[in-house]
Amino acid sequence: MTPPASGPRAAGPLPLRALPVGEHGLLIELASAEDVEALHAELLRRAADGTLPAVREMVPAARTVFLDGLAQPRALGADLATWHVPPLTAGDRPAVEIPVRYDGPDLAEVAALWGVTPDEVVRLHSGTAFHVAFCGFAPGFGYLTGLPEHLHVSRRETPRTRVPVGSVALAGPYTGVYPRSSPGGWRLIGRTDAALWDPAREPAALLTPGTTVRFVPVDAPVPAPRTTPSPSDRIPEEPAR
Template identity: 65%
Template sequence: MSAPGRAGRPLVVLPAGPRALLVELDGREAAEAFHAEVLRRRAAGALPDVRDIVPGERTVLLDGIAHGAAALARELRTWPVPPPRRDGGDAVELPVVYDGPDLADVAEAWGVAVAEVSRIHAGTAFRVAFCGFAPGFGYLTGLPDHLHLPRRATPRTRVPAGAVALAGPYTGVYPRPSPGGWQLIGRLPDPGPLWDPRREPAALLAPGARVRFVEAAR
């Protein structure tokens, strides 16, 4: 069931039930590219009726396939997948006050002045790769490799809603108070409903969305 893993092409396509397929890919960027291609083909009417498309760090789950799951699995393995576009669609703009308790530590790790952290972060074009951890928590990619940071050695027992944080290759915004071990660099002055089940999509930071942080006055 394996296929060559180049670009965003699947490494493995596995049945995840009678009407579901789990597509495994060669890393985060390949998963992003494949997810974008699935959405593009569905919008163009070139994909069978699929109820849910759920991206992960290295996987994409297609669930609720109305018919032809086996045929779709064979087709998926042959897809040539281009890199995802970074400039498509309107960006979600989030105002941020950069005064997080880990700001100085992040500046030291990046080798820059504290004031530069906000400039670098707000100047980065982000995209939501996938959601997880808590409803409405998006894993945003965009920071270059040399700015990736480890999680804190000791997690906090409570991180406030709206906290903007870094860990590994990701930026995230906590949708509600919870424990967390990410590096806190700022906060949304008005978090608003990052998750609202009455909205479509329920997550403000939904997979595939472009995100831009805007520095706000303290």
């Protein structure tokens, strides 16, 4: 697969591989998480304006998008290679602000790994515009990208048997918020009272693929999150990634 070019990508066809899955599924492999976001947004736009063939399910992941319920997956796979897909801009994404009390038990450890003070961890983390790359592990859990590579941290050598609900955590290139209590080995730097998953809400998930997320430092208690819709809106165990 062709590697992504450095710098902002111009609008045009994406390097991809489309693989039929069964009779009605299509797995689209892409070169980067940014390409996944851009293609997912384009698929949503075409679905909204009626130019995308009928699809029952659309699932973005780290480097893939899966479509199910297609009448002719091979035909769409061939057509995808010709699409002109624009790069995403900030205005294309819905936005969410999540209030966080930065008092996690691993905050000092993360500061040591970053070579900064705990206050600087708060400044760097809350100053980052994160994007929900994909969701998984548990209802409402989003894998958020945005931290530069030199701030990526490994998971704990010994996972916790119980991570409290609302914990804001780091592992590898991702930030995440635990939507409910579960075992986990991510490094905990804070906590929020935001409801990541609420079946009575529409949509039930606060974080959906493509959403921009900013964490806002606050003192306890933490209030509910603020959300801004996009103009184009429309068992768990440890997160493994």
